[in-house]
Amino acid sequence: MDTPNHTLHSEDLMASSMHFWWIAFLxxxxxFWWICQQNGxxxxxxxxxxxxxxGDIFQYESFTQWWLHKGSALFDSPQLEMDLSQALTHGLRLLLNTDLKQPQPGMICLAIPIKLDSASASTAIIKLFETARVRGKHYDTDARYQVIxxxxxxxxxxxxxxYLTYALRICIEHSCSSDQINNWGNYQMSRFLELCPQHHPQPGDSIIRTKNKQKAMRTNNSQAFSMAAKLIENVEIGRFPSSKKVExxxxWTTEQKQELDAAxxxxxxxxxxxxxxxxxxMLxxxxxxxxFVESHAQAKCLALLTDLRDTHQSFFSTTSKTAI
Structure with a gap:
């Protein structure tokens, strides 16, 4: 796994982890929303x-708040080491298990230069501790929930x-008739989200080639939405990321179904x-x-979707099978 960029906010770091998206889909x-309303x-x-x-993930103000309260106990192994280079900022050094006479489960062990002033040491330790808890390398072989x-x-x-396709569809469903996205279909959604930019029609394309590209973009959008449904079905039973068929x-009882429909x-x-x-x-x-595009204000949800789409995603650019 890539070494984290310490200039990023903690939620940016988490946005490149599977745990972040696990909760986003849940x-x-x-x-799951209804079982939270039904108190289990x-x-x-x-x-x-x-x-x-x-727990009731809808009661928390942010993902980071939920993670610190619940997440680390579900996904972390009791033995956690930071996935950082041993030489850290301000000369601090990470002590691995091989440096210790006895492993220290649940502890982050650092060697601090004697000459480092207390203010710098305090700042560095707080930052590194936050990074370790939020985006450390999680040895999750014995964690209660495993990323597949x-x-x-x-x-x-x-x-x-x-996720972006699912979210955009919900935004369109809630849009007003005067909103630019109100009449968007699969093609417009795919183009905006850049699901398959290689199929975007280009000047000079023949009519047939343009239609074939548009068809491919519609298909890609439908497939992405179908994948979202599968991921949601699986995350409901504690499996992620998975697109397997769920039994x-x-x-719900008849009464619960009626109450759910009413809600x-x-x-x-x-x-x-x-x-x-x-x-x-999440962020x-x-x-x-x-x-603004050509002096016209765009729907706020499009700006938010673009922001989420452009978040740091080092995890998705690697084929590494190590834990996150």
Whole structure:
């Protein structure tokens, strides 16, 4: 795994981890939202187990807040070492297990230069501690929840396009008739999200070539949305990233189903400002202003989607099968 860039905010670092996207997709699950509203009452023991372990993820203000309260206990091995070079900032040095007479489970061991002033040492330690907890290398062989790694590169690279496609569709559903995105279809969504830029029509393309490219872009968008649905189904039962078929089981009593339908009809699930809230949850330090194209203000959700699309993603650019 690549060495983290310490100038990034902690949520930027987490945005390149599978754990970040695990929670992003879990928050897209209507059934998981409903079990949180039902305080764990559900007929499907698989969903109940995930709720018991992850808690009500909708009550937290940010992903980082949830991670520090719940996440590290679910995904970290008790033995954690920072995936950084041994020579750290300000001359600090990371001590590995091989440097110690006895391993120190759950501890971050550093060697601090004697000549380093206390203010610099304090600043460096706080920053490194934050980085270690948020984006350290997690030896997760005995963690309660495992990221599915080996032979899973296709699902890895489908994660961000699938999420962005799902989110854009929700934004379109909530848009007003006067919004520019209100009439967008698969082609426009694919083009905006740059799902397959190699198929964007170019000046000089023949009519047939242009139509074939547009068809490919529509297909790509449909596939990304289908992948999002599969990832959500799997994350509901504690499996990620996976597109395997999930066995269908009854989850709600007749009364619960009626209450769920009523809650959805009343707009309690994925409200009009849903993606604005999701972006704030995932990337709270990102302040996104209005975006103008040819002097026309664009829908706010497009600016937020662009911001999320452009987040640091070193993990997705590697085929490494090591833990994150």
């Amino acid at each position: 928050r897209c699950s209507k059934d 009452k559900c007929l499907d023991e698989r969903l109940v187990k995930v709720w018991n372990d992850f 790694k080996g032979g899973n590169e296709k699902n890895f690279h489908s994660i961000k396009p699938a 269908t089981r009854e989850r 959805v009809s009343a707009g309690h699930w994925q409200k009009t400002n849903w993606f604005t809230n999701e972006h704030a949850f 709270p330090s990102h302040i996104v202003g209005e975006v």
